[in-house]
Amino acid sequence: MATAGVGAALLDKENVGALGGKALEGKGALGKRPLESGSGGADAKLPRKSALQPLSANVVAGSAGSAHSGSAAKPLSSAAGSMGPPPPRAATSGRGASEAGAVPAARERPASGGAAAARRWQLTDFDIGKPLGRGKFGNVYLAREKKSMYIVALKVLFKNQLQQSNVEHQLRREIEIQSHLRHPNILRLYGYFYDSNRVYLILEYAARGELYKELQRAGSFDERRTATYIASLAKALIYCHSKHVIHRDIKPENLLLGLNGELKIADFGWSVHAPNSRRKTLCGTLDYLPPEMVEGSYHDSAVDVWSLGVLCYEFLYGQPPFEAAGHSETYKRILRVDLRFPADPARSDGAKDLIKRLLVKKPADRLPLEQVLQHPWIQANADPAVLARAT
Structure with missing residues (x-):
């Protein structure tokens, strides 16, 4: 192009479509937690990094050739x-202006329904x-x-x-x-x-920035904060699925915090609009991949339910549940659903029960998102205002 x-x-909205199974260099088939061979061999896993890093440059600087480089x-x-x-x-x-000639400041086109013109x-x-x-x-x-x-x-x-x-x-x-x-x-x-x-x-x-950085600072979140985040995400995913949108990359790096600490899903780069609910593209992040993606099987919106379980575990324990020394070993642990709960930090049986109901190998057996909101641990710990909200 x-x-x-x-x-x-x-x-050209007609060109909006599936990835067609092609891995993307930008995020890679394994997302923003890069995997490379290193001193540990082909299976060595690089340290996890935040999706966003500090910048010192300004958008206007070095913009020669831009229509607005003089701003x-x-x-x-x-x-x-x-x-x-x-x-x-x-x-x-x-x-x-540099692409299509000078664009008048008042360039407009009629708005729909005969409303006032909307300038671009x-x-x-x-x-x-x-x-x-x-x-x-x-x-x-x-x-x-x-x-x-x-x-x-x-x-x-x-x-x-x-x-x-x-x-x-x-x-x-x-x-x-x-x-x-x-x-x-x-x-x-x-x-x-x-x-x-x-x-x-x-x-x-999102005034309070990246949730991943907050998790790094805190090490892990307590049960009340985790339950509130999981309830908020469950509601957001119920909404997405009602619109036939599968997110496919729920993880801390893709979540932001609003002014009042409310959670926001921020990155839809791996999302698909899939009315037929059956996809086969390997995408997302290694630690969050569900078994059906690891196996190369068809997947549907249940991949987001699995990711919610991984996220709940990581919030409570500070690390993903299937993390291993090399990514091939991580694959094996995911396929076995090798779920282990460390003694420290101590977490309630209710939290562990929810995680075990979400991290189930067979997609159809995972706890539906509507039932996540009704789970006793969520009901006992999540912010009542979040639970009472209509959406």
Whole structure:
């Protein structure tokens, strides 16, 4: 695909489809916990790393050739505006000036239903603040929409890196799925736009950052906090599955915390919209892979139930349940469902019972998400406000 073609391809919803079984270089078949051969041999596993690392560069710096390279970045703090969605505009935004000629500031297209015209987003609509994180394909920045003063997170993806890793179709699918989801425990994708070099995603700002870093600092979470997170995730996944969306990569690195500590699913890069509910692509992260994926069998939404069990274990004990010295040994433990509960930290029988009901080899025998919310341990420990919420 030509350099200018990534943004245009985002508009082609007919191209949004399955991965077709192809492993992606960007995340790899095993996700963001990289596996490589090292001093320990072919099965050696590298230390686990956070999906986002600190940045010192600014999005505006070094942007020669961009339509907005002359825009000056302004200092910005999270307190400098209201957190929330920017005013609605056309969801599929136009090219930057360097790609399609000069774009007038008032360029508009009629909105649906005869409503007032909605101008397309561009980088000059935002004040760019501090970097929030970095990934393989680009960076995330704190940003403020100038007119409304709303605080958002601006994810900047570099087209050449997307093309080199052949993941344009994955980005299209991620945008198509996440932009249509509305749930308090799912990070909102408000819109996107692009120029000749980059694609920009306008995302909800999660003020308290990555859950994985919080887990690293704490070592593990207590039962009340864990139960609240699991109940929140169960509700979010029930919602996703009702929309025929399978997430397929639930793990701490893909979860953020909102201003009040509420959990947000933030990464839908491996998600699929699968009305037939049968997929065969190996994807996700090694420690979270369910047995059916390890075996190369067809899988359905029950993979998210398995991941919820792994997550519950990791929250309570500080490490995944099937972790081993090498990834081949991890595969074996997953296939055997070799579940062991360490004596330290001490956890209740109720917590262990829920985990054992979720980590079941046969997908059909895993505890349904609706019953997760009714489990006695969840009922006794989760925040009542979360349990009482309709969704």
